[in-house]
Amino acid sequence: MKTAVYPGTFDPITYGHIDVIKKSLKMFDRLIVATTDNTDKNYFFSIEERLNIINHSLFKDLKLSRKKIKVISFDNLTIELCKKYNASAIIRGLRAVSDFEYEFQLAGMNKKLNSKIETMFLMSDVENQIISSKFVKEIANLGGNIDRFVTKYAVKMLRAKYQ
Template sequence: MHKTAIYPGTFDPITFGHIDVIKKALKLFDKIVVAISDGENKDYLFDAEERLEIVRNALFKDLKMNKKKIILISFKSLTTTLCKKYKSSVILRGLRAVSDFEYEFQLAGMNRKLNNNIETLFLMSDVENQIISSKFVKEIVKLNGDIKKFTTKSTIKALKEKYD
């Protein structure tokens, strides 16, 4: 039986923390759907199409990850709707710090109420990447700091172009 997991997020931009979660998930699942949220309730630096392209470049060009095992999409629906569409009973979420847990716990509970056949699996990125957040990466690059320890080359290029 093929197992697919949904990994939803804003990925604005993708970081090594996100990539750690994807790599770990690939050891557990046959396919990962990296689902880039296009909800209107957030103020994104990159629009959904740009984020999709940035993630595509980071995973497949920079890191040469397996295109057969990773599906990239953008979405505006409930994550539970994506689970149904891709026949998945697992939502992946990354945890960095204890401060993430309360929000993630509530989100997992709501998803469970929407569909009690769906489990949320929390994965932690490696220790050296747990401090990385997209918010900090954007702030550092905006102030001309070095972010090569936080994300891929193509993502850095996209960020620098956005701020130039």
Template sequence: MSKTAIYPGTFDPITFGHIDVIKKGLKLFDKIIVGVSDVNNKSYLFNSEERIQIVKDALFKDLKLNKKKIVIVSFTSLTTDLCKKYKSNIILRGLRAVSDFEYEFQLAGMNRKLNSNIETLFLMSDVENQIISSRFVKEIVKLNGNIGKFTTKSTIKSLKEKL
């Protein structure tokens, strides 16, 4: 039986930290569903369609990852509903630092209350990627800084075009 994990996030934009979690997840699961959240409680630099294209370009064009093992979708539902749709009982979440843990712990607990069959698996990105956040990447680009160590070439191009 094939094992699928859901990796939800805003990916506004995708970074090497996100990509690290995806690569590690591919070692553990047969398929990763990258769920690009499009809930209205956040303001995004890129709209949902743009973020999906940026993720596809980063993963498949820049990094040449296996298209058969990664599916990128947009969603506006609860993550637990996305799990149900794709018949997955695993949610992948990335942790960068201890400061992430409290929020992620609460989120995992709420998801578990919503569906007791769902487990959240926390993966650490490699040390060199733990400081990266989408917010910092956007700020650095706005100030004309070099983000080559933080995300892929196609993502950098998209950011520069947008800003």
């Protein structure tokens, strides 16, 4: 069984992330969607809220298969997750050229840590490439319509936070 790990903050998960998840599922039998609780970052949603939004969005709103996707939190190296789940690849999403430099360096460091793990860069569909969790939160905070950027449940959770 080929397994990949898709790590990220998913604060909140967007349709851009979901495009990357769907594309990954075409290449791998199993995908570990892993949200980090890195203490160096200031998250809008708690780790519990992010896990809840990811699970609800993927399995209830979109009806994706629980047999192929496992949603977890982590606070260690992505390479360690790959070992734990016997994953052969790390999935990273790219939106724009500006993402590439950081992602390229991260992939290089991961390769140095474990040369058996490959990093795969995937882009979301064109209509979702401009979506970022940061912009979604800003639009929601200013009362804008975010229905085209996140699932129904994520919309509900964002609205509840800003009320």
